[in-house]
Amino acid sequence: MDDNPPVRQWRVPATLPAVKLVGAALLVALGLLFADGDPVRLVVAVLAAAMLSGWAVRDLVAPVRLAVDSAGLTVIHGFAGRRSLPWSTVEAIAVDRRARMGLTSETLEIDAGDSLHLFGRYDLGATPEEVAAELRAARRDPTG
Incomplete structure (x- = not known):
């Protein structure tokens, strides 16, 4: 399809990756705030934030x-x-x-x-x- 330039493209809205990254940061902050010495809560929050960040990276790499x-x-x-x-x-x-x-x-x-x-x-x-x-x-x- 290189010989045919795209007539039209549809992409992820530019603000969506930023919202996902802010959400990831909030998850980590909430994990730290509510961990109360329980490492499992913090690990779950960090894993969820990592997944959300990966989703945001995909939006940036392939919008x-x-x-x-x-x-x-x-x-x-x-x-x-x-x-x-x-x-x-x-x-x-x-x-x-x-x-x-x-x-x-x-x-x-x-x-x-x-x-x-x-x-x-x-x-x-x-x-x-x-x-x-x-x-x-x-x-x-x-x-x-």
């Missing part, structure tokens, strides 16, 4: 989660890798809506036959419905 061009899609794969999906392998582009406890969540689903790629609002920096509409339009009009 673009989804890109589209005339050849197809590029999706994030693994921690920070990329995978190209030619339009011929994309079987469906759908938005899954679920209501739970008074809240509704939306997930963009890209079915590529042998793989299913899921993206939420905070992966894309836009609503999954908006992104799905743009992807469907790009699929119909491969000239961009």
Whole structure:
């Protein structure tokens, strides 16, 4: 897909990694505050903070989660890798809506036959419905 520059990219909002890092720092602070000499509480807080920090690092290293061009899609794969999906392998582009406890969540689903790629609002920096509409339009009009 190097020959086809991305027509559109969707990325993690710039503030999200900062929020995750602040949350990690708060977890460590709360662990220190409430440990009361119990090393297990502190270790659990530090482990949770390390996981949250790793998630923030992923957002910084690979902020673009989804890109589209005339050849197809590029999706994030693994921690920070990329995978190209030619339009011929994309079987469906759908938005899954679920209501739970008074809240509704939306997930963009890209079915590529042998793989299913899921993206939420905070992966894309836009609503999954908006992104799905743009992807469907790009699929119909491969000239961009």
